[in-house]
Amino acid sequence: MSGWTLADIRSKTRLTTGRPDVSMLSDADLDNYINRFYQLVMPKELKIFWGYTYYQFFTEANVDQYPGPTATFQTINPQAWCDGWQLCWYLSPDLFYQDYPQQENKQQIATGNGSTNSFSASISAYPVLPRSLYVTDGTQVMQDDGNGTMVNAIAPFTGGTGSIDYTTGVLSGLAFPVSPANNTNIVATSQTYMPNRPQGILYFKSGPLTDATQTVRDNQNYFVLRPVPDQVYLVKMQGIQIPPALTNTTDVPFRADLGPLLAYGASLEIFADFNQMDQYQLTLPQYNRYKDICMQDTYEEYLYQRSVPTF
Secondary structure, three states: OOOOOOHHHHHHHHHHHHOOOOOOOOOOHHHHHHHHHHHHHHHOOOHHHHEEEEEEEEOOOOEEEOOOOOEEEEEEEEEEEEOOOOEEOOOOOHHHHOOOOOOOOEEEEEOOOOOOEEEEEEEOOOOEEEOOOOOOOOOOOOEEEOEEEEOOOOOOOOOOEEEEEEEEEEEEEOOOOOOOOOEEEEEEEOOHHHHOOOOOEEEEEEEOOOOHHHHHHHHEEEEEEEOOOOOOOOEEEEEEEEOOOOOOOOOOOOHHHHHHHHHHHHHHHHHHOOOOHHHHHHHHHHHOOOOOHHHHHHHHHHHHOOOOOOO
16 A cells, blocks of 8 residues: 655645646645645644654753753653653743742852952852852842853843852852942852752743744753752653654655645645635535544544543
8 A cells, every 4th residue: 555655745735726737836835835734733733642752851960951842843741751750840930949949149259449350259059050140249240151151141242251160169260341349249149959860840941032043942942950960860751743844755744644634734725825715615624534534543542541640
């Protein structure tokens, strides 16, 4: 029995939309319709059981934040494990930091004299949690960037230096953009922790988007673990992977029965773009029919297993 290849899906879409040759719709444009539906729309509309796979990463000792999935995953499920132990899943920082409080330690490390602008000190509460340390003279603020370097938090890339050893708490070569004024208190604020096997995981954007590029968008998703890992652990969870694009005529979708659904889904987008709403309405029942067909295995999978509460 032959399956559905990209060539078959193209042919079905052309027959459905009445665009039988490339003079009416190029193969490149047609493939864009097919792949946009396949990668961006279908994983949201159909939570097909066979579409799930594992997303995983390894922790590092004394590192609490890890990049989340980028453009390869559409959905992450709230079931995660750390070396086989189930983690409490959080999407809300309010609840996460209610259970794992952020307790700040403040310490005066120096006094300004109007000319000195190089300070070193030992943070008394260590190890220091990366991204938690900031030092201020009351107006200027230097903050660690998560990699051990102190940067200007108010006006990035406009002066100031320094480094922090997170393990020992040693702050070296701290310099503000301008020398602190005479008699100003220079205060360091930081968080410490007791490393252990993680028990909770927060999935949240690490900061607002600075532009609309895909790289920036993907780099904002982060996992935060508590307690902070004390060694290497495997963190594993379920997710719906965005399927790879169909590019060659012999490429096939991840399930054989998805072929007609992709053709009808792409056809609906073509009809909508060309304002052929009568054809859209006529094709919609076929699309819904194949959507139900593709979901049958998933329906049966859930039908024949006992529901288990997640709390």
